[in-house]
Amino acid sequence: MVSLGCPKALVDSERILTRLRAEGYAISPDYAGADAVIVNTCGFLDSAKAESLEAIGEALSENGRVIVTGCLGAEPDRITEAHPAVLAVTGPHQYEAVLDAVHEAVPPKPDPFLDLLPEQAVSLTPRHYSYLKISEGCNHKCGFCVIPRMRGRLASRPTHEVMREAERLVEAGVKELLIISQDTSAYGTDWKKRGSKAPILDLARDLGTLGVWIRLHYVYPYPHVRELVPLMADEKILPYLDIPFQHAHPDTLRRMARPAAGARALEEISAWRGIRPDIALRSTFIVGYPGETEEEFQTLLDWLDEARLDRVGCFRYEDVEGARSNHLPDHVPPEVKDDRWHRFMEKARDISEAKLSAKVGRRVEVLVDEVDQDLATCRTMADAPEIDGNLFIDENLEGLSPGDLVTVEVDEAGEYDLWGRLV
Numbered sequence: 086m087v088s089l090g091c092p093k094a095l096v097d098s099e100r101i102l103t104r105l106r107a108e109g110y111a112i113s114p115d116y117a118g119a120d121a122v123i124v125n126t127c128g129f130l131d132s133a134k135a136e137s138l139e140a141i142g143e144a145l146s147e148n149g150r151v152i153v154t155g156c157l158g159a160e161p162d163r164i165t166e167a168h169p170a171v172l173a174v175t176g177p178h179q180y181e182a183v184l185d186a187v188h189e190a191v192p193p194k195p196d197p198f199l200d201l202l203p204e205q206a207v208s209l210t211p212r213h214y215s216y217l218k219i220s221e222g223c224n225h226k227c228g229f230c231v232i233p234r235m236r237g238r239l240a241s242r243p244t245h246e247v248m249r250e251a252e253r254l255v256e257a258g259v260k261e262l263l264i265i266s267q268d269t270s271a272y273g274t275d276w277k278k279r280g281s282k283a284p285i286l287d288l289a290r291d292l293g294t295l296g297v298w299i300r301l302h303y304v305y306p307y308p309h310v311r312e313l314v315p316l317m318a319d320e321k322i323l324p325y326l327d328i329p330f331q332h333a334h335p336d337t338l339r340r341m342a343r344p345a346a347g348a349r350a351l352e353e354i355s356a357w358r359g360i361r362p363d364i365a366l367r368s369t370f371i372v373g374y375p376g377e378t379e380e381e382f383q384t385l386l387d388w389l390d391e392a393r394l395d396r397v398g399c400f401r402y403e404d405v406e407g408a409r410s411n412h413l414p415d416h417v418p419p420e421v422k423d424d425r426w427h428r429f430m431e432k433a434r435d436i437s438e439a440k441l442s443a444k445v446g447r448r449v450e451v452l453v454d455e456v457d458q459d460l461a462t463c464r465t466m467a468d469a470p471e472i473d474g475n476l477f478i479d480e481n482l483e484g485l486s487p488g489d490l491v492t493v494e495v496d497e498a499g500e501y502d503l504w505g506r507l508v
């Protein structure tokens with residue numbers, strides 16, 4: 086399995102592998118030992134599509150028997166034109182079609198002992214944390230995004246099914262669940278019958294009873310998000326919100342077809358901080374969106390100064406095939422996008438550095454991710470794996486293992502990371 090793309094794609098890969106392992110297939114660590122290769126592709130940006138096509142080419146030359154799935158699978162012609170030798174192409178979430186393609190390429194050997202589902206799902210992340218996907222698709226129509234077209238409208242998994250998977254993961258030793266979807270705050274709003282106006286609140290409350298870290302990703306800034314924060318104040322879920330604001334100027338947001346306005350977002354942020362002052366806020370932004378003027382960009386920088394987010398990612402706008410934003414007038418020249426990106430990142434770095442240095446001297450709980458001879462790589466509640474920073478411990482590591490929760494006193498801060506010692 087070659088798994089490309091975002092955590093949502095990773096969850097799809099895990100599901101496919103779990104099903105295949107349940108049928109008795111083994112997973113090969115390299116091309117040479119595999120009877121076939123599944124490439125789970127990403128099709129979000131043109132650069133990701135190019136990377137996916139390259140990965141398919143590599144799998145073909147190294148192994149020769151390749152099944153393609155994932156987001157780029159929604160454009161089968163593009164794949165077969167570039168690589169006519171692929172065995173099959175299936176689209177995102179077409180689990181059954183991928184399994185059929187594998188059955189055809191490598192017929193399963195019947196084995197009554199292996200015909201049961203394994204106790205523990207196959208996980209591509211370290212055992213102590215796991216992604217948990219709660220819905221597919223999205224009902225928004227952001228101008229720069231083709232995900233609703235590729236992944237369809239919002240379809241939420243039933244709460245009992247999500248909870249069953251969460252409980253199994255916790256029983257298997259998972260200490261942190263990363264809740265993902267395209268639009269986490271919209272969870273359940275697609276159900277015809279629902280007990281409450283915002284089923285995400287009920288789900289977060291239920292997940293909060295499991296006694297592990299619960300981290301919410303991709304939370305669209307709806308007003309009811311404010312009601313999630315008391316669960317953070319009560320330590321039921323992590324005081325962490327990953328909210329893609331994308332921009333702050335109302336005109337840019339309008340052109341992006343995102344209803345949230347920058348000023349409103351500042352009010353919400355201040356309300357969240359009123360409930361849980363140390364809430365960690367992560368967000369992503371796009372600079373150089375078509376028509377973005379210097380004044381609009383400056384509004385974004387000023388907004389960032391006020392919002393003082395903890396973690397920030399920034400993308401230079403890129404046309405994506407099929408996106409409505411491609412047809413907007415006044416595309417921003419690449420050198421202007423670059424300049425804005427650097428200015429934005431400089432400000433974000435200064436804010437991050439200042440916020441982290443304020444943590445020096447504090448005691449924090451951390452989850453240990455990795456331990457080698459002279460360094461333990463850990464994360465605080467404010468750090469999601471892979472996208473945020475780390476806290477490093479470089480002394481008295483004996484006895485530490487991945488998955489441990491320990492208390493640390495922070496003794497040094499950098500631009501994005503912290504250092505500390507065990508207490």
Ligand code: SF4
Pocket residue numbers: 223224225226227230231232233267268305
């Ligand atoms: S909310 Fe996210 S997934 Fe949905 S259209 Fe907007 S950017 Fe795309």
